[in-house]
Amino acid sequence: MGTITTMDGNTAVAHVAYRVNEVCAIYPITPSSTMAELADQWTAEGVKNIWGNLPVVQEMQSEGGAAGAVHGSLQSGAMTTTFTASQGLLLMIPNMFKIAGELTASVFHVAARSVATSALSIFGEHSDVMATRASGFAMLASGSVQEAHDTALIAQAATLKARVPFVHFFDGFRTSHELNTFELLDDEDIRAMIDDDLVRAHRARALDPEHPFVRGTAHNPDTFFQTREAVNPYYTATPGIVLEAMERFEKIVGRRYRPFEYEGAADAERVLVLMGSGAETARETVKALAAEGEKVGVVTVRLYRPFSREYLLTALPESVAAIAVLDRTKEPGAPGEPLYLDVVAALAEAAARGERPFMPRVVGGRYGLSSKDFTPAMAKAVLDGLKRSDGSNAIGLQNGFTVGINDDVSHTSIAVDRGFSVEPNSVTRAVFYGLGADGTVGANKNSVKIIAEDAKRFAQGYFVYDSHKSGAQTVSHLRFGPEPIKAPYLIEQAGFVACHQFAFLARQDVLALAAPGGVFLLNSPYGPDEVFDHLPLSVQRQIIDKKLRFYVIDASKVARDVGLGVRTNTVLQTCFFAISGVLPREAAIDHIKQSIKKTYGRKGEAVVRKNFAAVDGTLARLAEVKVPSSATARTDRPPVVPEAAPDFVKRVTAPMLTGHGDEIPVSLVPADGTFPSGTSAFEKRNVSDIVPVWREDLCIQCGQCSFVCPHSVIRSRYYHEDALAGAPETFKSAPVNARGYPEARFTLQFYVEDCTGCALCIEACPAVSPREPGVKAINLADKASLVKSERKNIAFFEKLPVNDRARVDFANVRGVQFLEPLFEFSGACAGCGETPYVKLLSQLFGDRAMVANATGCSSIYGGNLPVTPWAKDREGRGPAWSNSLFEDNAEFGLGFRLAADKHLDLARSLLEKLAPDVGVKLTDDILFAPQIQESEIRAQRERVALLKTKLLKLDSEDARDLLSVVDHLVRRSIWIVGGDGWAYDIGYGGLDHVLASGRDVNILVLDTEVYSNTGGQSSKATPLGAVAKFAASGKRVNRKDLALQAIAYGNVYVAQVAMGANPQQTLDAFREAEAYPGTSIILAYSHCIAHGIDMRFGMRQQDLAVASGYWPLLRYNPAMRAIGENPFRLDSPRPTIPLKSYAYNEIRYSSLAATRPEEAADLLAQAQRAVAAKYLQYEDLAALDGSHFRQDAPAAGRT
Amino acid sequence: MDLSTRYMGLQLTNPLVASASPLNTDIGNVRRLEDAGAAAIVLPSLFEEQIAEEAARQEHLTSVVEESFAEALSYFPESAEYRVGPEQYLDLVARAGEAVDIPVIGSLNGTTSEGWISYARLIEEAGAKGLELNIYFIPADIAMSGREVEKRYIEIVKAVRATVKIPVAVKLSPYFSSIGHMAKAVEKAGANALVLFNRFYQPDLDLAMLKVLPDLKLSSPDEIRLPLLWLAVLSGRMKASLAATTGVATADEVLKYLLAGADVVMSTSALLRHGVGYMATLLSGLEAWLEVREFRSIDEVRGLMSQQRVENPQAFERANYIRILQGYETTHA
Secondary structure (H helix, E strand, O other): OOEEEEEEHHHHHHHHHHHOOOEEEEOOOOOOHHHHHHHHHHHHHOOOOOOOOOOEEEEOOOHHHHHHHHHHHHHOOOOEEEEEOHHHHHHHHHHHHHHHHOOOOOEEEEEEOOOOOOOOOOOOOOHHHHOOHHHOOEEEEEOOHHHHHHHHHHHHHHHHHHOOOEEEEEEOOOOOOOEEEEEEOOHHHHHHHOOHHHHHHHHHOOOOOOOOOOOOOOOOOOOHHHHHHHOHHHHHHHHHHHHHHHHHHHHHHOOOOOOEEEEEOOOOOEEEEEOOHHHHHHHHHHHHHHHOOOOEEEEEEOEEEOOOHHHHHHHOOOOOOEEEEEEOOOOOOOOOOHHHHHHHHHHHHHHHHOOOOOOOEEEEEEEOHHHOOOOHHHHHHHHHHOOOOOOOOOOOOOOOEEEOOOOOOOOOEOOOOOOOOOOOOOOEEEEEEEEHHHOHHHHHHHHHHHHHHHOOOEEEEEEEEOOOOOOOEEEEEEEEEOOOOOOOOOOOOEEEEEEOOHHHHHOOOHHHHEEEEEEEEEEOOOOOOOHHHHOOHHHHHHHHHOOOEEEEEOHHHHHHHOOOOOOOHHHHHHHHHHHHOOOOHHHHHHHHHHHHHHHHHHHOHHHHHHHHHHHHHHHHHOEEOOOOOOOOOOOOOOOOOOOOOOHHHHHHHHHHHOOOHHHOOHHHOOOOOOOOOOHHHHOOOOOOOEEEEEOOOOOOOOOHHHHHOOOOOEEEEEEEHHHHOOOOOOOOOEEOOOOOOOOEEEEEEEOOOOOOOOOHHHHHOOOEOOOOOOOEOEEEEEOOOOHHHHHHHHHHHHHOOOOOOOOOOOOOHHHHOOOOOOEOOOOOOOOOOOHHHHHHHHHHHHHHEEEEEOOOHHHHHHHOOOOOOEOOOOOOOOOEEEOOOOOOHHHHHHHHHHHHHHHHHHHHHHHHHHHHHHOHHHHHHHHOOOOOOHHHHHHHHHHHHHHHHHHHHOOOHHHHHHHHHHHHHOOOEEEEEEEHHHHHHHOHHHHHHHHOOOOOOEEEEEEOOEEOOOOOEEOOOOOOOOOEEOEOOOOOOOOOOHHHHHHOOOOOEEEEEOOOOOHHHHHHHHHHHHHOOOOEEEEEEOOOHHHOOOHHHHHHHHHHHHHOOOOOOEEEOHHHHHOOOOOEEEOOOOOOOOHHHHHOOOHHHHHHHHHOHHHHHHHHHHHHHHHHHHHHHHHHHHHOOHHHOOOOOOOOOOO | OEOOEEEOOEEEOOOEEEOOOHHHHOHHHHHHHHHOOOOEEEEEEEEHHHHHHHHHHHHHHHHOOOOOEOOEOOOOOHHHOOOOOOHHHHHHHHHHHHHOOOOEEEEEEOOOHHHHHHHHHHHHHOOOOEEEEEOOOOOOOOOOOHHHHHHHHHHHHHHHHHHOOOOEEEEEOOOOOOHHHHHHHHHHOOOOEEEEOOOOOOOEEEOOOOEEEOOOOOOOHHHHHHHHHHHHHHOOOOOOEEEEOOOOOOHHHHHHHHHHOOOEEEEOHHHHHHOOOHHHHHHHHHHHHHHHOOOOEHHHHOOOOOOOOOOOHHHHOHHHHHHHHHHHHHHHO
16 A cells, blocks of 8 residues: 655656666756656655666656657666647657657656647647647546556566557646545556566667667668558557556556446446546536436546557447547547547447447547546436437537537537536535735645645545736635545535635636535634625625634734734644634644745745744634625726726726636637737736835936836927826826926826736835935835825826827836837736836837737737737737747747748838839938938838828729838838747757847847746756756856857947836837847846846846846847947946855855855855856947957848 | 953853844854854844744735735745744854854844743753843834833843843843942842943934945944943942943954953954954953953952942943043143
8 A cells, every 4th residue: 555645746746757767857837847857856856766776857858848858768678758838849850750660668747648739738638639640659547646656567577578558648737736545656567567677678779889780771662651650569559468468567557457448337328428627527417417327428538649448448338329439639620630530440440340239339539628528417418419309319510519618609518507516515626816925825734734644535626727917816625534635627506715914805706616515714804793794795695605714814814913924824734724724723723833944944944933833823813704785885896807898808808807717708719819909908917905106296207107017108298388287186296307398297107906006116215305315216115095086197197198209208217208108018927027128129119010929928928818918009000929839939029020021022012112202302211211211211101101192093913012011111120029938948959040030129138047937946047056947056067148149240230228127228129129220138037936036136147147147138139230330339347346245145056055155155155257258258348349249241121 | 360250140250242233143153253262152132023024025925926816826845945943043153162262142033022921031042151142122213211111121131031040141232310229220130240231223324325225333442431420330239240332443442342341352343353362362461451450360350440440430420421521622722
């Protein structure tokens, strides 16, 4: 008997995979990253595999690279694995064909995830694994944490014998991220499943100069076909080998698996066939229905490839008349999804051969795409659909049906009775609404462990996060019971509902999941006597109607009082145990305290003490509310978006914002992924309780605050004083403090409901009161009392005339504040170091910019629904934004340029042709217009507008053609934006190619020096000595100098900037890069939460990075060469502080000093030397005269 | 010449001790100090408050961003969530102890009684030969009486004394109404030595930015007067050893302190200014003076000019102060 433990699926799989391999080649991708991270962590900790040695873990530059390394390692004889998902798996496909073709034993563990189509999705489905069907890999599916753990071993045992490589897949998030109590395999059991003779045979097949051969030859038509057929015996044998491995596993461990497993009535007539976590739901449903006498069953497919007709038939009762095959994937245009087609083919052949008396009726359906919940009610709906309403077993379902959505376009969806449930009463169900920052999820994970490990019950935890990086909401679904929890779907009726943020009540229906007679716990600033009157009407009604026991606590106050800040997790966890009765109260408190010691012990005694104090301070403040017999509130929740919002926002965005996105019908979602810009303006997230307040009397109107604001919530305008007529009383303004603007006023307006309270603006503000200590021109204040008046002020501010771009001085930071940001209110982290650059791009060039955005943080805060932060200006223009992939962004953006150049050429030639009709002067003015300065652009816009009016009057094909491309006559600004993971690693090949293209594109690298979006994995931008995931003991090599590599081309404009150190240099670089008629690249230092800093001081860290010489500011402008000057300019002075003074403010560096002080000191010394050497190198370059630089590579620029 | 002396029960080869300083966090410096003649080394203080604050900061920075976003449930490898505790300091104590033959004395600044006791024990276990209690307490709460402040000191000393076996020194504040009485009370509570005096952080104000400027200036020789006075008063009246600290710039100050009654003289500022090798200069200066005057041992000079032994003991009392002022008027008016 193994140890009973509680883990998520990723950990359970990695636990096995790590132990049965010698090499892991890894690359991060959600939701599989955890497996790779654990492998890296375990090697750092010295955890050994079953052969007593330490596996080698190597991060690669992409999944393509990882697959290549896996292939090489396998060919060299090592037991090798990798972990991936989605696009990552797709990048591995070429190598998968090779690895399978060469009959090489290996297992790839895949947390199956949607492949991006019109949209990216990180969630679970089988489209990725289905895309590998043709590769020749065997495919084993698992559907729960226990199954994933066990199947990882069965796959490894089978591949060694079969020599056919395996994909072992399990559902992303639903299984990979679900915490569940299960039995851990002993190392001895793992050992017993792996046959060392087969391992040695694997080694013996390796390339070896001691007995050389060649593998990987190229064939001609004469033999290739035959080689493909030569592998057949291996594939024929594989199902039997898998069965044998499963039987051996059963003998050793006791758990039974089969390639196809049947569950249900022995005489079933209606059967479901499916794989993955949905199968577990189907099994539980079938058990319940069969117990009631229904003739239903389910076939769980475990071995999907090679597909064994024989084993399917063995599993499937002969009585079955109707089958619904459920695929968790979509194959547009196919006669059915893959599993359906395979089942049909198998049954048809069986019927044709006479192995079955008749061919059952088979339909295929889709469910659960992108982690859409698949519930017992849905499984039942499908089974019900297999019989007609008259009860006969003829099929009522149409082939290609869907379950779980409302398809009002193709009418594929089937109705579901949402009230159906199979959950036993013995299971406790609890749902918690919290914020990411308040620690709710962490506390719940902890509770799961307490209940499972200390109370010896079975537990399950599943956590749903919204897509914002700041102020993100989390919903935790916890189940506890005496039996293993087999319910891989969200809780629908909870006996305990906790709302950890009072503000949520006004936004969404928190009590929708509360079961009658259940408990409601609310973190409330109002005490038990007054809280009820502060609840929205519908909340009051639900409490009364459902007869909920209602408890309140001011957890925020308890947490603040004991010094835990916003972390209410311990307080509310204590409340949960105190009220829920899951454990006896005293025992629960004891367990919580033990668990606090375990969790926080290494974080220091003080942290432990504070959490103890939180536990002790909780019970006295927890109070039950006496619920009145009738509701007292007059109003309910306010509408989530304003009445004046566009129809799309009201019908599509609003339901997503309130957690009702599942109810949006197919007809309302765009079929091609096209969404309106600028919908973030309708989501007033009210993330922060504190916001900046302007002191107009102290302000010097420098624009520094709005320059650094990551969320574009600081807006400036100057206007004639007459425009102030009718201003609200609280509306602030000051005389413009520059010469030449008599009677002009200046206003700095804060969009307080969009502000995240990061305080970067406060730190950037240089204006200090000469009389009031600590007071600046911007100061933080409590928001509550400001919201009402600021709403009015913002409304008035928005009616003020927008400053004319042609008259704004683009050349200095002060001027930029008057340019409308066309990137606003994103879901980026509070204090984000990337978004100020993105916003600047949108201000300077947004109305004519196209943005190609690499997958990563910037594509997520830039394009993750519900809302879109890329916006439009008052004239309806704005950045046209798209995200293709992670690896191809440079190429994607280059494509923008190619099309733009082509259409510009077309427009120019058509214009020349039409010159007699539209006027020669207008034609010449347009064709020869300078378009560098904004005033020139504006003038060109007017000319093009005039041209359009003339063209509209012409009735000719040429005129109509010209109209279709005429906007290209205004110079387009093409931007290729992404992070360092893209630019330095996975997209580097493409980036390099684009740099070499000479085309007029602008590349902005938001360099956080780490893979931020996937949780801080090391990239080639990660600095020497810094700790990151995949570099747990500190990075041992210097970061890549991408600036110098780009400079080496000679004709590329290159800038290295850090806004916090020198905003003017940043601005100059952006403008020069954009104006440069060739390829430009800007490397922008972006502070990040993954650095382990107080984000309020992010810009100061940037300044220190430059002051230490770590991040020299530079510009390389090939245009300077044309006038005989040195194109290389070093914009920052010699280092004035040691590297340590910058680096050790950041946990990524300082943590190593704490864990491995001597190594850290050594790495710091190396890094310091590298900084000095790099600066010298730059200084030497800057000191040369122009003749030392190439002049022979003119840019292939715009005309 | 016999330069040896005893301090808090430790036999030292000479009376020069490197006092708590950031220099002493480097094992290389610790070795160099021994080579330059330091007879003992006091390591910089382990600050309980700093550990707590750093722990809270680490916890905040790492945890507040965790479990918020589906793709990134954390941002650091688990092993990087570093132990924010006294480990680093204890490691320093152990390594310094192994690196040199001279006694290495730990120093502790606690904030809670648990902290004082537990950290004192840990420092002892790490191998420190003695422990200096850096009771750095500014009673900013103006409701707190002098008696309460004194009680706090005494309780700490008693608690630590009851916890560790190694000798304990107490770095005293000069701001007691009766230094002598306090010194005796601390001695009675179990202190093996007194260090005179602790210099408290006294912030400056920035007139341009209207900010409080937290900086600490190195001590200068004219600051030796206060400790000199009280060493002279206490010398010969205490069982506990006496250490002088503050303002040692040259051997002159070392000698003055010894003459006033110090068993050892500590230096930080001079070493920070001139480097750890300056300890050798201080030592040779001391030897030279003693040789010229044909003293054969430190014992001969220690306390030679203490209040009990000087010709006019009143010179150390307040009456003398009035006379000095009068003299000042006479000379300068």
